[in-house]
Amino acid sequence: MGMTLTEKILARKAGVEVLKPGDFIEIEPDLGLANDITAPLAITGFRKAGGKTVKYPERVFLVPDHFTPNKDILSAEQVKILKSFAEEYPGIHFFDQGEVGVEHALLPEIGAIQPGMVIIGADSHTCTYGALGAFATGVGSTDFAGFLLTGKAWLKVPSSIRVVFKGDLQNWVTGKDLILNLIGKISVSGARYKALEFSGPVIDALSIEGRLTMANMAIEAGAKNGIFRVDQKVMDYCSVKAHQDQFNFDADYKTESEDYERTVEIDVTGLRPQVAFPHLPENVRNAEDGRQIKIDQVVIGSCTNGRIEDLRLAAEILRGKRIAKGLRCIIIPATPRIYTQALNEGLFTVFLEAGAVISPPTCGPCLGGHMGILASGERCLSTTNRNFVGRMGHRESEVYLASPATAAATAVTGVITSPEQVEAVPGNRITKGDARDY
Amino acid sequence: MIIKGKVYKFGNDINTDEIIPARYLNTSDPEILAKHCMEDTRPGFADLVEPGSIIAAGHNFGCGSSREHAPLAIKHTGIACIIAASFARIFFRNAINIGLPITESAQLVDRIKEGDRISIDLDSGKIDCPGGEVLSVPPFPEFMRAIISRGGWLPYLKGL
Structure with missing residues (x-):
C-alpha cells in the first residue's frame, strides 16, 4: 500500500519511510505564521513559559492583517506586541503597513511557500498553501x-479524501464555485480531521489562484489540510525561490486509489455559479435561486478571493456599469503588490467609475473587524469564506458567499445574480480564457 | 478528576464566531472575552453560567477559526468541561492546550436536558446522568490529565 500526498510530505519531514493515518509525529515545521489576533496570545505564552530565545526566528512570519490599518487603540496595542517581538528576535519576518497584505495571499506571493514544505499557522486558513503542494494546517496560539x-x-x-473534478467547466464557474459545491455535498464536517486532496482534469486546467481559493476553504469542510499535486504551473509560480531539496514530484506524488479513505467524484458539466446561503458554508444553491434576495453590501477581497485574477474577473463584469442604487460595493486587493497591479491595469478606474470603494489590504470586514460592518437586517454577498451568524457584523445580519464574478454581477443588479445574466465587457488585458488561466 | 455541574445544551456546528465574535478579538484578556461568550447565539450566556458547569453539544463543536480565544472565553465564564458528539480539530487542540477538559460522547446530548446536573470522571471515562444512567467516554490518557491539572500545554512543558 502506498501513501497519499499528505502522508508522503509528512513522512519525509518526520524522517520515516512510512506513515499511516492516526500516527503521531513530532516535527520541525519549515515555517510558522501568526497574525495580530493570534500572535499576542502566543507571545504572552512564550514569555510566561520563560522563553529567552526563539528557536528558528527566520522561520517565523508575523503578519498583522486582521484589524490593520489599526482600527482602534486595542488593535494598535496588539500590533505593537508583534512589532516589538520581531525587533527583539532579529530574523523574524514582520510586515509593517505598506508591506503587509492578507497573510495567505502575501506569503505565497513573496515566495515564502514552496512545494513539500510543512507549515503551521495560527490561523485556520493556513490550509491555503496546499495549493502549492505544501502540507499546511491551522493551529492555535499555544501551539505557535x-x-x-x-x-x-x-x-x-490525517486520512485522506480524494476529490476528483471531471467534465467541462462552464463560463463564469471558478475555483470558488467548485469548492462551494463540494462543501455543499460533503457538509461543514464532511472532511473533519482529514486531508482533502484535489485532482482531476478540471483541477489540472485551473489557475494557481483558483487552486489557492479552493485550498483556502478546505477548513470549511472541517479538513486538516487541502492539497494539490505539484505540476508545471506550481513550479513556475514558486520559481521566485528555488526549493533546496526538491521532491521528484512526478514519482513521489503518484498514488493508488486504495490509499484514500474515499474518493468523491464531481462532474462539473452543467455546474452553475454557486452561492452559500446563511448561516453555514454548506447551504449551497445555484446563484439564480437568489434572484429575490436584495443585497445591501458586496465585498470582493480576502484570503479566499482578493487576488489579481479575482479583481480582473470582477472588473470584467463592472466595466462600464454602475453599482445598484442603495448597495455598497467594497473592493479589497489582498496585498500591496496586487493593489499596484490592479492600479496599473486600470482596474481601479473601472471600480471607481462603477461606484465601488477600494480599501487598503486588510482582512477587515470578512470577520466583522472593520471597513464594512453590517447593521441589523442587512445582507452582504461576499467573496470571503464564512457566513456564520454575526460573522460580518450584527447578529441579525446575513452573509452569502460567492465568487468575484457573482459578487460583481450582484453589485450591478442589487439582488443575487449569476454572472452570465449581466453582460460582461472584456478589457484590453483580459479575455474570458485569461482570467481563469494563470 | 471529577467534574459535577449544571448542563448547558448547544446544537451542531457551534462555530468560533458564535463562541466569541471576532469584533472582540482586539484583546486577549480572558475576562473581557468571557463577558461576550456566546453573545450572538445565546445573549446573556456569560452572566448565567454557574461556575463548574458543563456544556453538552452536538457535532463539530468549535468549527471555524483557529482563535484560542474561543476555548479561553468559555473557560473564563466558569465552564469546567465540554462534552460534545464531536469537535472541530483546531478547537480540540486549543482547549486541551489551555487546560480546558473536553471529551466526545455521541450519546450524551440526546439523553439530557438543559439544566440537568451530571458528573463526569475524566480518569475512568464515566458520565453519571440524571435517572442513574451511566455513559462511557474514552478516559483521558495520563499525559492529558497532567496537561489539564497543570493548566495547559505550556505550563506542562515547563514542568517537565
Whole structure:
C-alpha cells in the first residue's frame, strides 16, 4: 500500500519511510505564521513559559492583517506586541503597513511557500498553501508559542479524501464555485480531521489562484489540510525561490486509489455559479435561486478571493456599469503588490467609475473587524469564506458567499445574480480564457 | 478528576464566531472575552453560567477559526468541561492546550436536558446522568490529565 500526498510530505519531514493515518509525529515545521489576533496570545505564552530565545526566528512570519490599518487603540496595542517581538528576535519576518497584505495571499506571493514544505499557522486558513503542494494546517496560539520556543510541533497524520473534478467547466464557474459545491455535498464536517486532496482534469486546467481559493476553504469542510499535486504551473509560480531539496514530484506524488479513505467524484458539466446561503458554508444553491434576495453590501477581497485574477474577473463584469442604487460595493486587493497591479491595469478606474470603494489590504470586514460592518437586517454577498451568524457584523445580519464574478454581477443588479445574466465587457488585458488561466 | 455541574445544551456546528465574535478579538484578556461568550447565539450566556458547569453539544463543536480565544472565553465564564458528539480539530487542540477538559460522547446530548446536573470522571471515562444512567467516554490518557491539572500545554512543558 502506498501513501497519499499528505502522508508522503509528512513522512519525509518526520524522517520515516512510512506513515499511516492516526500516527503521531513530532516535527520541525519549515515555517510558522501568526497574525495580530493570534500572535499576542502566543507571545504572552512564550514569555510566561520563560522563553529567552526563539528557536528558528527566520522561520517565523508575523503578519498583522486582521484589524490593520489599526482600527482602534486595542488593535494598535496588539500590533505593537508583534512589532516589538520581531525587533527583539532579529530574523523574524514582520510586515509593517505598506508591506503587509492578507497573510495567505502575501506569503505565497513573496515566495515564502514552496512545494513539500510543512507549515503551521495560527490561523485556520493556513490550509491555503496546499495549493502549492505544501502540507499546511491551522493551529492555535499555544501551539505557535511551542513552535517559537522549540521549533517543533506535533501532528496526527490525517486520512485522506480524494476529490476528483471531471467534465467541462462552464463560463463564469471558478475555483470558488467548485469548492462551494463540494462543501455543499460533503457538509461543514464532511472532511473533519482529514486531508482533502484535489485532482482531476478540471483541477489540472485551473489557475494557481483558483487552486489557492479552493485550498483556502478546505477548513470549511472541517479538513486538516487541502492539497494539490505539484505540476508545471506550481513550479513556475514558486520559481521566485528555488526549493533546496526538491521532491521528484512526478514519482513521489503518484498514488493508488486504495490509499484514500474515499474518493468523491464531481462532474462539473452543467455546474452553475454557486452561492452559500446563511448561516453555514454548506447551504449551497445555484446563484439564480437568489434572484429575490436584495443585497445591501458586496465585498470582493480576502484570503479566499482578493487576488489579481479575482479583481480582473470582477472588473470584467463592472466595466462600464454602475453599482445598484442603495448597495455598497467594497473592493479589497489582498496585498500591496496586487493593489499596484490592479492600479496599473486600470482596474481601479473601472471600480471607481462603477461606484465601488477600494480599501487598503486588510482582512477587515470578512470577520466583522472593520471597513464594512453590517447593521441589523442587512445582507452582504461576499467573496470571503464564512457566513456564520454575526460573522460580518450584527447578529441579525446575513452573509452569502460567492465568487468575484457573482459578487460583481450582484453589485450591478442589487439582488443575487449569476454572472452570465449581466453582460460582461472584456478589457484590453483580459479575455474570458485569461482570467481563469494563470 | 471529577467534574459535577449544571448542563448547558448547544446544537451542531457551534462555530468560533458564535463562541466569541471576532469584533472582540482586539484583546486577549480572558475576562473581557468571557463577558461576550456566546453573545450572538445565546445573549446573556456569560452572566448565567454557574461556575463548574458543563456544556453538552452536538457535532463539530468549535468549527471555524483557529482563535484560542474561543476555548479561553468559555473557560473564563466558569465552564469546567465540554462534552460534545464531536469537535472541530483546531478547537480540540486549543482547549486541551489551555487546560480546558473536553471529551466526545455521541450519546450524551440526546439523553439530557438543559439544566440537568451530571458528573463526569475524566480518569475512568464515566458520565453519571440524571435517572442513574451511566455513559462511557474514552478516559483521558495520563499525559492529558497532567496537561489539564497543570493548566495547559505550556505550563506542562515547563514542568517537565
